[in-house]
Amino acid sequence: MSRKKRISKKERQEKLKEMIKEDPFQNDEELASAFGVSIQTLRLDRMELGIPELRERFRNVAEGNYQKVRSMVGAEIVGELIDLTLGKQGISILETDEAMAFKKTNIVRGHHIFSQAESLAMAVIDADVALTGVANIKYLKPIYLGDKLVAKA
Amino acid sequence: MSRKKRISKKERQEKLKEMIKEDPFQNDEELASAFGVSIQTLRLDRMELGIPELRERFRNVAEGNYQKVRSMVGAEIVGELIDLTLGKQGISILETDEAMAFKKTNIVRGHHIFSQAESLAMAVIDADVALTGVANIKYLKPIYLGDKLVAKA
DNA sequence: ACTGTCTTTATGACTAGGTACTAATTATTA
């Protein structure tokens, strides 16, 4: 008479994966009690799924994101970064470069256009959230090597 | 006859601040040996400067950045997110909202304009690095509630 | 030279959030 037939291992693990994708910053205790299982069980699940421990998850996200920011700050990737005040504003200028385009066509990859604006924005964002307009970049026309992208209000 | 007159406390702390700004992901041991002081000294320095421990630094960067991404994925903040393929492209539409502007003037905060484009770009960026044009948003004119921002190639 | 203060280093107890392993208990199923 199992009053609350707990979900199966497989089910649980599936949900665990989702949960961690949604919010990777919960420790084993929190996750375990979310499923109503012991902490050991949850750890077994994590192991079986190859999910690293909380601190490593923090590290992963932090380093991953830091690289993006660094990729901006370090001029080598984003180009020249002018006047970046974290949390306030930033301006970056980048000459298009071979590495950025399809090597064959010299057409700059569409999503890089995004990236430019976006990564700058990333640097700028901080505590305040809420945005404004419409990012409406839709590959209206291909950008060629040397072209410039202007994001305008 | 101090052969290698170690730098002063003040000097050391100044450099420490810089080092951590440059690369926040070093532990006390690494930092201490970088200065040739004991780990305790370095910890004192950190305390005096109000620099949190490594794990907290990880957490800060991770959570800070995760929020940015989440703020995009979760439509409640960025608005409607259309067609976001991580690592490839993304389009988001957002109606301006009271929360985004200065409550008095109804002028949308300048850096949010950035944020819009940038955070989208963040979502798009992934493995590929290298960007294209020029983000040239310079508060040419104030954006009012309901206005739309168009980033164009 | 001695005192007082600042700085640095040492030491020990404690913490979070784990890993790794062993063992025992509880379900489930053939």
Add this chain to the structure above:
DNA sequence: TAATAATTAGTACCTAGTCATAAAGACAGT
């Protein structure tokens, strides 16, 4: 019911620290 799978418990250990206390070293002024 016996075998197998799943869960739980318990212990020792780890990292990267905190916090408090104490001792040792450096340097200045008198």
